[in-house]
Amino acid sequence: MAGGPHAGHMSYLLPLIQNPQNAAVNAALNAVGLAALSNIRMSPQMMLKARREYTTALSQTNYALKDPVMSKQDDILAAVVLLGMFEVVTCTDDSFIDRWMKHMEGAAKLIEFRGPDQLSRQEGLDLFTQLRAQISTSNIYREEYSSASLIELTELAKQYRNTNDHVLDNLGLIVIRLSNFCAALKDATITDPSEVIRTALTLDAELMATFINVPFPWNYKSIEVPMVDGESILPMVWGSSYHVYHSIAASSMWNNYRSSRILIHELIIDTVAGLDSSTTDQASYIQRQHLANQSRQIARQLVEDICASAPFHLGAGAEDMDEIAVPYSESTTPPNCSDWSHVHEKTSVASKQWSRGREQRPSSLVSSPFRDSSFSTISNSPNQSSFGTMSKDLFKITGAGGLTLVWPLLIAANSGLASPELRNWITACFDKIGHSMGINQALAMGKLLRNGSGSRAWLTPELGSPISV
Numbered sequence: 001m002a003g004g005p006h007a008g009h010m011s012y013l014l015p016l017i018q019n020p021q022n023a024a025v026n027a028a029l030n031a032v033g034l035a036a037l038s039n040i041r042m043s044p045q046m047m048l049k050a051r052r053e054y055t056t057a058l059s060q061t062n063y064a065l066k067d068p069v070m071s072k073q074d075d076i077l078a079a080v081v082l083l084g085m086f087e088v089v090t091c092t093d094d095s096f097i098d099r100w101m102k103h104m105e106g107a108a109k110l111i112e113f114r115g116p117d118q119l120s121r122q123e124g125l126d127l128f129t130q131l132r133a134q135i136s137t138s139n140i141y142r143e144e145y146s147s148a149s150l151i152e153l154t155e156l157a158k159q160y161r162n163t164n165d166h167v168l169d170n171l172g173l174i175v176i177r178l179s180n181f182c183a184a185l186k187d188a189t190i191t192d193p194s195e196v197i198r199t200a201l202t203l204d205a206e207l208m209a210t211f212i213n214v215p216f217p218w219n220y221k222s223i224e225v226p227m228v229d230g231e232s233i234l235p236m237v238w239g240s241s242y243h244v245y246h247s248i249a250a251s252s253m254w255n256n257y258r259s260s261r262i263l264i265h266e267l268i269i270d271t272v273a274g275l276d277s278s279t280t281d282q283a284s285y286i287q288r289q290h291l292a293n294q295s296r297q298i299a300r301q302l303v304e305d306i307c308a309s310a311p312f313h314l315g316a317g318a319e320d321m322d323e324i325a326v327p328y329s330e331s332t333t334p335p336n337c338s339d340w341s342h343v344h345e346k347t348s349v350a351s352k353q354w355s356r357g358r359e360q361r362p363s364s365l366v367s368s369p370f371r372d373s374s375f376s377t378i379s380n381s382p383n384q385s386s387f388g389t390m391s392k393d394l395f396k397i398t399g400a401g402g403l404t405l406v407w408p409l410l411i412a413a414n415s416g417l418a419s420p421e422l423r424n425w426i427t428a429c430f431d432k433i434g435h436s437m438g439i440n441q442a443l444a445m446g447k448l449l450r451n452g453s454g455s456r457a458w459l460t461p462e463l464g465s466p467i468s469v
Helices: 013-017 023-041 044-065 074-090 096-114 116-120 122-142 148-160 163-186 193-211 248-274 282-314 399-413 420-437 440-450
Strands: 220-224 241-245 321-323 346-348
Touching: 013 023, 013 074, 023 044, 023 074, 023 420, 044 074, 074 096, 074 122, 074 440, 096 116, 096 122, 096 148, 116 122, 116 148, 122 148, 122 163, 122 248, 148 163, 163 193, 163 248, 193 248, 220 248, 241 248, 241 282, 248 282, 248 399, 282 399, 282 420, 399 420, 399 440, 420 440
Parallel strands: none
Antiparallel strands: 220 241, 321 346
């Protein structure tokens, strides 16, 4: 929340916990922190303290929610968020998805009850933004319609933001429409395959248009990693590059975008697969196959881009920095953004295999509209900004990084387009998040992958074949 290169995630908590009268949010924060430390240190005594704090926070929050005035306060909603986070940190089985969805149902109702006034305060606006993304993801999984109130609040939120931050609400509105599209598929409001494909392509085009020129500070850099005998010198990087963002919020926004597009293209693939292949119209058949192949290429690239965001969250190579020149892509940087300068990267040459299950690392499978092919390097300069250089601090492990990465990684692994090697690599990411950051949900997700289990409910069986995992 407060310091380091990944500062600012859930920063709305800082003024709330400084008020001694906000007992519920302070107890909830203590519960989350103690639970994570207990998992890392394997300390039953610390977990006992964490659960005592959790009980206190839960009691105080439930009391406040019965009061129509107190229930609208930011500290109470923040306590609800933290109580849900406690369950993420302490979960021990694969029922975490159901519990998380029920928690999101409650959060959605509370946001609606709080109304437009919550957006006029920075803490309230930040809480709304964080929960909106989670609520939309839950609605997609459950194939449920989003409420009209969520749409109205999202449209209103723009009035309280800096212009550069409007991309958050533009994305939010499209994802809400995507959740409604999934709900319409489930209840058979939309059944015609042509309409399914047409709607999916329209949503995808709108997402791409929204992200073609993302303003500072929501853009990112793609760092190329040298390969030796076909192997990356950084075993914690999948493929030949990784991403560096200005903040965890920026990385989360991009992964929300990527996850949404993966879903869209899987819907296209499954819809095409469900059509009658015995058609006598050869031209139409070829066109459909071309569309499906194109969607596979795009979805594979999006999966790789989610994986390329992982090192930013997972403390890649901070302990063994060795000076080498690494080129970069500034394809997501607007022309007027001068503080992202050419860099001479300090990157570690790792000697230990981070993921034993990974036997091959594919390069990019299809070009992205957000990258260019020109790379250059110059020596490091003291005048460069903190994001123009790659320091050891940029790779410090943070619990917030793990919390925001687990769902995109699960979506990537269960996309039906991830190879066994990539699923093994993602499983290793879950292990690292679970053991290094104390987030048990990641371990539960890793267990799902090891068991070969799927976890998504968003593809209606009538529309296509089940996703293979």
